[in-house]
Amino acid sequence: MLARRNRIRYTREDWLVDIVVYIIVGVVFFITSYPFYYSLVISLNNAQDTARGGIYFWPRMWTFASYSSFFGDATWLFGLLVSVARTIVGTVITVMFTMMVSYGLSDRKLIFRKGYMGLIIFSMYFSGGLIPYYMLLRSIHLLDSFLVYVIPSALSAFFIFIALSFYDGIPGELRESGMLDGASDLVIFIRIILPISLPLVATIAIFSGVGQWNAWFDSAFFVKNKGLRTLGYLLMETINQANVPTNAQAALQSMAGSKVSPFSIRVTAMMISVIPILCIYPFLQRYFITGLTIGSVKG
Amino acid sequence: MKRNRLIPILLAAVMAMSAVPVAVGAAEASSDPVVLDVFLNHTWYPTDKFEGIIPETITEKTGVKLNATRAVDANQLGLMMASGDLPDIIFTDQELSRLSNDSLCYSYTDLIAQYAPEWKPSEMAIANATASSQDGKYYFLYSHAYTAEEYANATSGFPMSSSLLYRGDIAEELGFPADKLNTMDDLDALYAKVHETYPDMEVLVYGPVLNFGYFDIQWALTGNTSWVEKDDGTYVHTVASENYYNARKKLNEYFRLGYINPDSFAYDESTADGLIYTGGSFSYENATQGYAATFTEMGKAYNPDLKILEMKPLGEDAAYRLVHLGWAATFISKACKNPEAAIKLMEYLFSPEGARLTMWGREGIEYTLSEDGAPIFSDEWVEATKDEALFASKYNTNFYFGTTGLTEAIGRTAHLSAEYQDVYDLMRQKIVAAPWFGLAEPKDPNSDPFIQTEKLKELKENFDARLVMAESDAEFEKIYAELLDAARKIGLDSLTEYMNAEITRCKALYE
Numbered sequence: 001m002l003a004r005r006n007r008i009r010y011t012r013e014d015w016l017v018d019i020v021v022y023i024i025v026g027v028v029f030f031i032t033s034y035p036f037y038y039s040l041v042i043s044l045n046n047a048q049d050t051a052r053g054g055i056y057f058w059p060r061m062w063t064f065a066s067y068s069s070f071f072g073d074a075t076w077l078f079g080l081l082v083s084v085a086r087t088i089v090g091t092v093i094t095v096m097f098t099m100m101v102s103y104g105l106s107d108r109k110l111i112f113r114k115g116y117m118g119l120i121i122f123s124m125y126f127s128g129g130l131i132p133y134y135m136l137l138r139s140i141h142l143l144d145s146f147l148v149y150v151i152p153s154a155l156s157a158f159f160i161f162i163a164l165s166f167y168d169g170i171p172g173e174l175r176e177s178g179m180l181d182g183a184s185d186l187v188i189f190i191r192i193i194l195p196i197s198l199p200l201v202a203t204i205a206i207f208s209g210v211g212q213w214n215a216w217f218d219s220a221f222f223v224k225n226k227g228l229r230t231l232g233y234l235l236m237e238t239i240n241q242a243n244v245p246t247n248a249q250a251a252l253q254s255m256a257g258s259k260v261s262p263f264s265i266r267v268t269a270m271m272i273s274v275i276p277i278l279c280i281y282p283f284l285q286r287y288f289i290t291g292l293t294i295g296s297v298k299g
Numbered sequence: 300m301k302r303n304r305l306i307p308i309l310l311a312a313v314m315a316m317s318a319v320p321v322a323v324g325a326a327e328a329s330s331d332p333v334v335l336d337v338f339l340n341h342t343w344y345p346t347d348k349f350e351g352i353i354p355e356t357i358t359e360k361t362g363v364k365l366n367a368t369r370a371v372d373a374n375q376l377g378l379m380m381a382s383g384d385l386p387d388i389i390f391t392d393q394e395l396s397r398l399s400n401d402s403l404c405y406s407y408t409d410l411i412a413q414y415a416p417e418w419k420p421s422e423m424a425i426a427n428a429t430a431s432s433q434d435g436k437y438y439f440l441y442s443h444a445y446t447a448e449e450y451a452n453a454t455s456g457f458p459m460s461s462s463l464l465y466r467g468d469i470a471e472e473l474g475f476p477a478d479k480l481n482t483m484d485d486l487d488a489l490y491a492k493v494h495e496t497y498p499d500m501e502v503l504v505y506g507p508v509l510n511f512g513y514f515d516i517q518w519a520l521t522g523n524t525s526w527v528e529k530d531d532g533t534y535v536h537t538v539a540s541e542n543y544y545n546a547r548k549k550l551n552e553y554f555r556l557g558y559i560n561p562d563s564f565a566y567d568e569s570t571a572d573g574l575i576y577t578g579g580s581f582s583y584e585n586a587t588q589g590y591a592a593t594f595t596e597m598g599k600a601y602n603p604d605l606k607i608l609e610m611k612p613l614g615e616d617a618a619y620r621l622v623h624l625g626w627a628a629t630f631i632s633k634a635c636k637n638p639e640a641a642i643k644l645m646e647y648l649f650s651p652e653g654a655r656l657t658m659w660g661r662e663g664i665e666y667t668l669s670e671d672g673a674p675i676f677s678d679e680w681v682e683a684t685k686d687e688a689l690f691a692s693k694y695n696t697n698f699y700f701g702t703t704g705l706t707e708a709i710g711r712t713a714h715l716s717a718e719y720q721d722v723y724d725l726m727r728q729k730i731v732a733a734p735w736f737g738l739a740e741p742k743d744p745n746s747d748p749f750i751q752t753e754k755l756k757e758l759k760e761n762f763d764a765r766l767v768m769a770e771s772d773a774e775f776e777k778i779y780a781e782l783l784d785a786a787r788k789i790g791l792d793s794l795t796e797y798m799n800a801e802i803t804r805c806k807a808l809y810e
Contacts, residue, residue: 048597051573130374131381138382220371221378224336226347236371240342263569 036274039267043067047264066268069238075226076234083231086149087212094208095201097154102163103189124157130221137222148222149215149230159204166200167193202287210277235269332364333640339369340376340391341627344697351695356661360653363644365698385632388641390700392627395439396742399432404630406436410642418646423734426808427624430738440649441625445704447732450621454671456709457587457723460619461512461522464575464591465582467608467718469493477718483517483549483613490558493581502558504575506584507568510763511550513584517614518542524622524736525755526798534799538759538786542616544779547766551775554767564764577601582610587726588711592719596685608718611725619729621704622736629700648701657699658710665694674713681714735805739798748797751790758785 037057042050046061054060070076105116127133134143142148170193178188194201216232223229339347347369349358358364368386370376376394379385380403389398398404407428411418420440427444428437445458467477473496475489490502505511512522520527520542527540537543553559563571574580576598585591591607598605612619629648631641647653652662659666659674666674683690691697699707712723741749762782769775783791 047569048573048576048600051569052577052579052601130378134378134382134384138384216371221375224368226368233371237342237369240371241345263567 043268066264079231079234090150090212091209098159102160106167120157199287336386337365337388338386344369346697387635389630395431398630399438408436414639415646439628443704444625455673462587463513463610467606501580504580504583505563518546519616519618521620550767609722618731621732624737654702654706738805739801751794754789
């Protein structure tokens with residue numbers, strides 16, 4: 001009956017609107033997804049053949065040369081391992097710290113709350129710069145250590161504000177009921193608050209995880225040990241090698257005769273860094289959308 | 300319960316990762332040769348591994364092994380200098396003045412006197428390096444240095460320079476074999492014929508890296524200095540010189556004849572490279588030292604008859620002006636754990652034996668010397684040069700900290716066929732060595748002349764394409780007048796006065 005009514009209501013105008021909407025969505029989908037697809041096609045085509053042009057939808061001369069130039073030695077596997085480790089460990093620590101700190105700050109009765117908030121806001125707008133930051137890391141012995149990937153990023157002011165908005169939306173009665181039952185703050189947080197904070201966890205996890213996955217700067221500036229290089233660092237290194245400056249007369253030769261080209265290297269690097277994120281995103285998207293709208297409605 | 304197990308596992312993983320540097324450090328300390336950390340301040344550097352026949356031989360000869368770190372960001376060295384965390388050795392072509400400082404690095408003056416008194420670098424090499432320091436000592440020696448005499452006496456090899464690559468097979472087919480191309484008029488006639496016969500072909504492609512360097516050379520210009528000597532012995536900035544005006548006028552003529560595709564100014568290197576060996580273009584601004592031969596090999600897959608050659612110098616005033624002092628520098632930092640080993644390594648790398656080893660391999664195995672002193676490479680070496688990855692991993696010619704420009708040039712060109720060698724012979728005849736231009740270049744990044752020089756370089760780059768693509772003579776003149784006007788606003792006149800005095804002073808040092 002319901003289905004029949006729906007059919008009757010589906011007028012010509014509805015069809016027309018649907019068709020127009022689908023066409024627009026299709027065009028937008030094509031415009032946004034084609035660059036990724038094109039990059040994938042180019043990364044799988046012979047670099048010399050690519051220079052002839054005319055490749056749009058399918059590789060003309062299949063090759064995995066660009067990919068094998070990335071994964072040709074064990075360095076890349078170590079890099080992958082380090083990146084996976086820092087992404088997992090770093091994300092867990094960031095989520096843990098952010099949730100706990102912001103939960104504490106969300107309590108309006110917290111002593112020196114304004115002072116803490118002032119410090120956090122100040123750190124968001126002002127930084128000491130690269131050299132003082134480096135010297136700080138050196139003085140606390142974080143240089144050349146895996147910990148430099150996960151400790152400095154454990155707490156972010158941006159994440160704290162997202163979390164505070166979320167906690168504002170949780171009724172105070174939930175906490176009070178826990179207290180009436182004799183639960184401590186930690187028990188309330190773990191047993192009551194955390195289970196209803198999954199959208200927040202997913203939001204912070206995805207922001208933090210993507211940041212950790214793509215990170216290369218700390219690996220370049222704060223780590224000398226080659227065994228601790230991240231995948232992002234190695235990708236950056238490979239892209240750099242494809243960009244020989246004009247004053248490097250002795251090095252120009254190194255590019256001649258290469259089976260891969262700077263362009264193919266760039267698109268391959270892009271695919272390698274994007275594919276894992278593309279795979280994870282759809283599964284977290286549901287939480288992510290909820291998380292982004294946290295605190296957007298008041299009253 | 301599961302959550303309870305997760306935390307110890309993560310903590311264990313963190314502790315395991317933290318332990319890695321300790322384990323690696325311990326392994327290094329127990330090795331026999333002296334291990335020195337070297338920072339390669341070149342993000343493009345082809346290697347960061349001190350492995351292969353040549354590095355192993357260097358270790359055998361010097362007892363030093365290098366642990367290389369390659370830069371991935373241009374700011375890394377600055378951070379190291381500011382924080383005082385410098386490695387043992389730094390190989391760089393940047394920050395030479397700042398590193399030539401007693402608080403950051405050992406001077407070669409002191410280290411040679413103390414540990415290598417037998418080593419006597421040439422007075423000119425010392426003077427060139429001392430120009431970067433404030434205390435009269437020298438903290439490095441330029442790699443890839445040269446003297447006019449070296450090139451004058453050379454029987455083969457040519458330094459890396461702009462070169463016009465062209466389709467030799469098409470030129471021959473159209474009646475322009477290499478021996479018939481002797482003047483710019485011949486080139487004009489060839490281009491006209493190519494444009495007429497192959498209207499879809501791009502006749503001349505701009506080089507994304509080396510720009511229109513070949514045409515600059517035909518009018519005695521070079522990208523390594525912005526100054527040109529006039530007939531009266533004074534010096535004029537490139538943009539204000541007749542040479543520049545005439546070179547751009549010629550290119551504008553080519554543009555208006557349809558030989559240059561305006562889109563070619565936006566090509567990246569891969570696209571521009573690909574056009575020449577896949578049949579899309581006739582000639583392309585690239586470089587000497589074997590690119591033409593390499594592209595010929597690459598293009599055989601599409602056209603077995605394809606032959607890419609290098610154009611000989613055709614301009615009446617053509618000159619390959621060598622004005623640089625060398626290329627890069629190797630500094631020994633104050634943090635160096637063994638400065639004696641470091642300076643002895645440099646002594647070896649700057650010796651004729653070391654310079655040859657780094658570029659040519661082992662004498663008697665990878666090469667033997669012909670009667671005129673040129674290397675004859677083994678079949679194994681020549682075969683390996685065809686596979687870049689194999690050549691790099693097997694021999695590794697990248698630790699050339701002390702090699703000379705000519706040693707490198709000979710190494711890179713000795714295996715090429717006669718049709719390339721003949722062109723290099725002609726090019727060598729047009730070499731004009733004038734290192735005083737390089738010595739006179741402003742070196743203090745905070746000084747007005749340095750800032751003006753950089754601004755004028757940028758200005759020239761911005762106007763180059765506009766001049767070439769002018770639609771008429773009137774528009775060309777208007778743009779050129781605009782360029783001169785903008786240059787004067789930057790301080791062209793005061794800079795010209797300053798540089799005239801500096802170049803004259805530096806030239807006197809060489810005389």
